[in-house]
Amino acid sequence: MLERASPQLSPGTNINGLVVEELVGVGGWGTVYRARREDGATYALKFIPLGHAVDRALREFAMLLRVRHRNLVQVVSLGVWPEEAPEYLCLQLGFVEGERLDVWWKKHTPDARGAAGKVLQLARGLTAAHAAGVVHRDVKEANIIVRASDGEAVLVDFGSGTYEEAATLTRGPLAPGTPSYMSPEALRFAQEKSGKAGAHYRASPADDLYALGVILYRMATGKRPFEVREPGDEEAVLEEEAPAPHLLNPRVPGPLSAVCMRLLEKEPSARHASMAELCTVLEAQLAAADASWSVPLLEPATQPGGPAPFQEKAPSVPRRARRRVGQLAALAGVAACLGAAAWVYAPTQAATPAAVAQVAALPPPPPVEAQASDAGVQPP
Structure with a gap:
């Protein structure tokens, strides 16, 4: 759970050249807003309170730097917000419309x-x-x-x-x-x-x-x-x-x-x-x-008959008494170090210099599988 209130950003707020458009969602590890760049490119901005899940946010950044693929969300940069008195880490991600x-x-x-x-x-x-x-x-x-x-x-x-x-x-x-x-x-x-x-x-x-x-x-x-x-x-x-x-x-x-x-x-x-x-x-x-x-697998919910419609909260499948017999018996690669990202990570009391040094010392990532443009991410 988030220990600190999510950032309350109004539409039009400028975050390092990106204009906030709307709140996308609030989860256990952060708050996500959609933002747009001057040229029309859209991004997701994920805010994580400092002192809460900084290590997890750094790990997410590290993981996404390691791989680029059109069927995976893409990371663009990592920064802090507000710049003058940081309260949040901010992951800039490609926005998947x-x-x-x-x-x-x-x-x-x-x-x-x-x-x-x-x-x-x-x-x-x-x-x-x-x-x-x-x-x-x-x-x-x-x-x-x-x-x-x-x-x-x-x-x-x-x-x-x-x-x-x-x-x-x-x-x-x-x-x-x-x-x-x-x-x-x-x-x-x-x-x-x-x-x-x-x-x-x-x-x-x-x-x-x-x-x-x-x-x-x-x-x-x-x-x-x-x-x-x-x-x-x-x-x-x-x-x-x-x-x-x-x-x-x-x-x-x-x-x-x-x-x-x-x-x-x-x-x-x-x-x-x-x-x-x-x-x-x-x-x-x-x-x-x-x-x-x-043939459509399921009938629309408005039509009678056919298989059960897809449900947001599906009922449990009835349990069967039959038992099975003999049942057949991870922060690495942050390469483009944080200095190579569009924003620079600024250590605070909550995010220790030792943790940042550990990230910066990691080796470069392997070649990416697909171009960033193939994954729906515009270069910053």
Whole structure:
């Protein structure tokens, strides 16, 4: 939770040459405004109170500097605000114009091609992230924007993410995230290590794969495979098997249903070996798709009959008593040092010089996967 009130910025406020247009949202790690540059380019400005989540904000900046891809939000710079008496860190990010995936999906009710296509786009972005050692850890519809300009899915908000060399910032066994999208291995770890000091789960690409399975399941059936809202709900994730999507909704092609169920396997070794492998599988399925893939998966909510409409708060899937037998068993690379960014990070009492020195000493990042312009970010 934010310890300090979010900055109250009126439309027209000038932040280092960017004119604030409107508040986009307030979350646990920061407040986001949309702002526009003189030439019309739009950006997201994420404000994080100094002394609250500075380390997490620096880590998010570090992660996003490591990878550029058209299906991932892009970072532009890091600064402080106000300049004369800093109270906030400010991340300048590329603004992704569009709708959240769940909002877009309910409005357009696409077919199996659309569902597979959106997951494929996300998997491509996550392939680049994982190659750079980055795990998002909170992949869900609320963190995915369908870009208006080309209809592609873009993963945003890496505030809960981590990378291979990152220090642990969480006190409990699990990092911040959304329980209904957390993998069985993460929930099992939290259950087994509850109350044990110093126990911290280290997320892997398999966690992001599982979350994509939850998203695909929800797009295909209108429901999540399991809802984890209260103590004890995680038992279903650990012990029960959700009905396959094609059993709940006959409009779901069998091959796509099989991909979804593999992503939801209880053991990470039973899922796809990597995001790259998932991309290969989905590309092959889309290339071979027949007419059945062109039928809308769900009926609009205004029409009776057909599969259940996509719902913002989907009801829990009925738990099945069948148990599975023999269940198949990260601040690095801030390269373009802060001095190379459009703004310069100014240390304060809350953000220690030692932390800044650690960031500035990191080695340069690997070559980016795509040009910034391909990712919807205008050079500052």
